[in-house]
Amino acid sequence: MFAVVRTGGKQYRVHPGDKIVVEKLDGNAGDKITLGDVLLAGDGGSLKSTQGLTVAAEIIAQAKGDKVTVFKKRRRHNYRRKQGHRQLHTILRITAIGDVKAEKKAPAKAEPAPKADAAPKAKSSPAEAEQTPAATAKSRAKAASEEHEALEKAGTPTENPAPNNEEAAGAPKAAPKKAAPAKTSAKSPSTKNAAPAKAAAKKSPKKK
Numbered sequence: 604m605f606a607v608v609r610t611g612g613k614q615y616r617v618h619p620g621d622k623i624v625v626e627k628l629d630g631n632a633g634d635k636i637t638l639g640d641v642l643l644a645g646d647g648g649s650l651k652s653t654q655g656l657t658v659a660a661e662i663i664a665q666a667k668g669d670k671v672t673v674f675k676k677r678r679r680h681n682y683r684r685k686q687g688h689r690q691l692h693t694i695l696r697i698t699a700i701g702d703v704k705a706e707k708k709a710p711a712k713a714e715p716a717p718k719a720d721a722a723p724k725a726k727s728s729p730a731e732a733e734q735t736p737a738a739t740a741k742s743r744a745k746a747a748s749e750e751h752e753a754l755e756k757a758g759t760p761t762e763n764p765a766p767n768n769e770e771a772a773g774a775p776k777a778a779p780k781k782a783a784p785a786k787t788s789a790k791s792p793s794t795k796n797a798a799p800a801k802a803a804a805k806k807s808p809k810k811k
Contacts, residue, residue, distance in 0.1 A: 604651075604703045607643040608658050614642065617658065617697045619705035627665070627691040634662045635698070644700065660695040668692050 607616050611626025630636060638658040644651045668690040675684040698705055 604644070604646045604700050606641050606645075606653075606656070606658055606700045608638045609640045609642055610638055617700070619697055619700055619703055621697045622663065623695050623697070624666075624692050625695060626693070628662070628693045628695075630662045630693075632662055632664050636660055636662065636695075656701050658697060658701075659699040660697050663694040663696055666692050666694060 605616060605618050607614055609615075610628070613626070615623050615625065617623060628636060636659075638660060641653045641656045641658060644653050644656055671688045671690070673684075673686040673688060676682060
């Protein structure tokens with residue numbers, strides 16, 4: 604349900620539970636007042652009679668509005684006047700319109716977050732806790748040297764590979780394949796009947 608009320612020369616459309624700022628009204632914070640000048644009332648799309656209808660409200664606080672600067676000037680007369688003003692206001696909460704009261708909403712209860720099962724932390728032994736970085740480095744070097752000595756005692760591997768399993772079983776060896784004879788290049792018919800080339804050209808006799 605809604606209503607249009609008039610107070611301080613202004614009109615306000617209100618619903619139960621609304622907060623409005625109106626011109627100064629007498630009273631202190633927490634006081635309850637009644638607004639009787641109801642101009643219009645209705646519920647949804649239907650209007651209702653305003654005869655004898657009142658709006659109940661509660662004063663939340665008495666406050667002041669924003670500062671307004673008033674400046675006056677008369678040119679050529681050396682007249683300047685500046686003044687500031689803050690209007691007094693009253694903040695109201697509408698509690699009911701006639702018989703209709705504001706519905707109080709229950710605060711939503713926050714659901715407790717599920718607790719995650721924390722994995723138990725492994726407790727370190729006091730010996731590990733007391734070890735310093737230098738001590739850990741020494742222990743690693745000692746372990747490496749012990750491993751190296753164990754490898755030396757076990758012996759180094761032989762240079763020749765292990766014998767083949769087939770030879771150890773006495774299997775006959777495959778005969779080596781003979782290399783195919785190299786083919787001689789056949790003489791071409793153009794060079795077959797050619798005369799043999801002279802070994803060297805005869806030298807001409809020298810003139811005396």
